[in-house]
Amino acid sequence: MSRLILDDETGIDDSGIVRGDTVAGWREPSGRIDWAVRDWQPEPEIVAQARLDEWEAVLARVGRHAQLGVRHGDGRPAWHGLSKSPDDMNRGIVGATLVAPGRLADVTAATRQEDFTGIQVQGARRVQQLVVPRIVEHPQGAELDPAEARFVVGAPAAQAPAAPLDLPEELTAALLRRLRRQPVDVARIAVGLRVAETWELADGFQVPVVYDVAPGRTQGYVADPDGTPHSTLQACRNHHLAGVLQWCTHCLQPTCVSCSEAVRLCRLCQGLACGDCVVTEDGRCRACAALTKVGLFARGRFGVSAGGSAWHGESPNVQVTVRQQRNWWTLERWDRNGRVTLQLDPGISRELR
Incomplete structure (x- = not known):
């Protein structure tokens, strides 16, 4: 078996650090090894460690980028390359930045914070904005090039200690086989954005809003309760933000679907009336609730001949006449x-006075 010679009596082979008949075998690390992770970005996975007196060695990797590190006493470590993978170094820095330390990440789509377009609120100004990545797991689609993915998500550049590929081929192959016994943890993700903003309305009231930007898209949307997306919002009278407002034809105030007094149709005239302007238990608006039979001599003014009848009711902004x-x-x-x-059913006469 080929070895890496450390001194006249000591070397490293597939079994660990060897000196004569003494073998300090490879074992799983019991804790963090500071010197072995110091010059890496992201931190590598230390798969195995061996120690014999003043000599210490580790097998470190970020995916398929693997190195053997050796240190004597408190000196600086010497690194030897086992395999090179710039792609996995980029996957590793993306995974460490967005998922968890020690995990690699394949990215199928991503949106940069610098590229997205936020929502707008009519008649208001944005006073605060916080943008963070939003991770979608197990997405469909092909993976981005790892270097492109690192750039798009804004992860720092990956780096590892300089490590020449100078080990004997037989030793390199044996150590790589040892590393491959433990699978690499790779996540498949897409990266969108989650945006939290505060908008100040014309009356000074401040409204928070949170919305997402889908991975690979640049336009942010807020969805109505029915799922309809909107990039431009308006404030209702209760300071809710919505893509669509309904205006009450009586008080001329806007409501949205989140309002308890949301606009609905009057049961009789089918006009738009908010909950405050629907004033009867059977759902009639203010004007319909005020319907009163017109006197005999006033019928002509409402377009009714002598043989007919008319009822009329008003609110400040609505008039209703039944003929x-x-x-x-x-x-x-x-x-x-x-x-x-509108044409009415003759049975309406039972509801008129």
């Missing part, structure tokens, strides 16, 4: 959206 000509019933509504005429 009956023989067995023909109609409802006319005027609001900020214009005029709408």
